Amino acid sequence: MGLKSFNAIGFVCVCVVAISIVVSGRPATFLEDFRVTWADSHIRQIDGGRGIQLVLDQSSGCGFASKRQYLFGTVSMKIKLVPGDSAGTVTAFYMNSDTDTIRDELDFEFLGNRSGQPYTVQTNIYTRGKGNREQRVNLWFDPAADFHTYSITWTHSLIIFGVDDIPIRVFKNHEAKGIPYPKLQPMGVYSTLWEADDWATRGGLEKIDWKKAPFYAYYKDFDIEGCPVPGPTNCPSNPNNWWEAPSYQSLSPLQTRNYRWVRMNHMIYDYCTDKSRHPVSPPECVAGI
Numbered sequence: 001m002g003l004k005s006f007n008a009i010g011f012v013c014v015c016v017v018a019i020s021i022v023v024s025g026r027p028a029t030f031l032e033d034f035r036v037t038w039a040d041s042h043i044r045q046i047d048g049g050r051g052i053q054l055v056l057d058q059s060s061g062c063g064f065a066s067k068r069q070y071l072f073g074t075v076s077m078k079i080k081l082v083p084g085d086s087a088g089t090v091t092a093f094y095m096n097s098d099t100d101t102i103r104d105e106l107d108f109e110f111l112g113n114r115s116g117q118p119y120t121v122q123t124n125i126y127t128r129g130k131g132n133r134e135q136r137v138n139l140w141f142d143p144a145a146d147f148h149t150y151s152i153t154w155t156h157s158l159i160i161f162g163v164d165d166i167p168i169r170v171f172k173n174h175e176a177k178g179i180p181y182p183k184l185q186p187m188g189v190y191s192t193l194w195e196a197d198d199w200a201t202r203g204g205l206e207k208i209d210w211k212k213a214p215f216y217a218y219y220k221d222f223d224i225e226g227c228p229v230p231g232p233t234n235c236p237s238n239p240n241n242w243w244e245a246p247s248y249q250s251l252s253p254l255q256t257r258n259y260r261w262v263r264m265n266h267m268i269y270d271y272c273t274d275k276s277r278h279p280v281s282p283p284e285c286v287a288g289i
């Protein structure tokens, strides 16, 4: 009897905690959802933890990760990238299942450039261990002049990489055509700032200029709304999650227009049309955007 009522209270507490995770006020502070994973000394909290500064110098880059993993949902943050001469630096924002062999991963990589040259955003998608799906877009604004919102939305029907609510990359669920879609493994949210001048800028021709170090990137308005794993087991398949609403299962007419505009005017590389790598177009490319 006593044990039974104790369990009942325990159960109520678990539910309250679970609900508060999903609906608590957003954006959150950095430490609510994230932890430093690389070089504590190079990540500084600012504005009472509502923002952070990432530092890259010759001694180290740095990185952070979400405390939890999620299965479906949306993550966004505002980022102000390294200004001026950022050639050779890479700022990454991604989700990753942390499973080596059958990895699922959704990548944003911001490739720095010489002063006045455009930043390139590379996106890539791994599903069930298969990647090699790079696309590149040159941004239509200076991402180091101001904060802009970068988001990944992941539903049962599609994945959208957003820049200020403009889709720059969409990956639809084409399982019916035999193309694996990430849905079995939860993913964590990650970000890093590091040096990769062997490939990042003009294919590695432009080297990092350490005289310009330290390099700084800024983040704020951390927002993760998704199904934490471990968490309520019925959450990932719950059709009442707002990101599973019918209106989020395909692009709106405005999103479609914006996505076309990005592809026509700002896309500089698409693995789908790279005949040297893919003489036969990969199936998801044939399935259409």
Ligand SMILES: *[C@@H]1O[C@H](CO)[C@@H](O)[C@H](O)[C@H]1NC(C)=O
Residues within 6 Å of the ligand: 111, 112, 113, 114, 117, 118, 119, 120, 138, 200, 201, 202, 203, 268
């Ligand atoms: C850097 O600038 C060059 C020259 O404008 C451009 O071709 C390239 O796409 C830009 N981005 C990277 C990452 O090299």
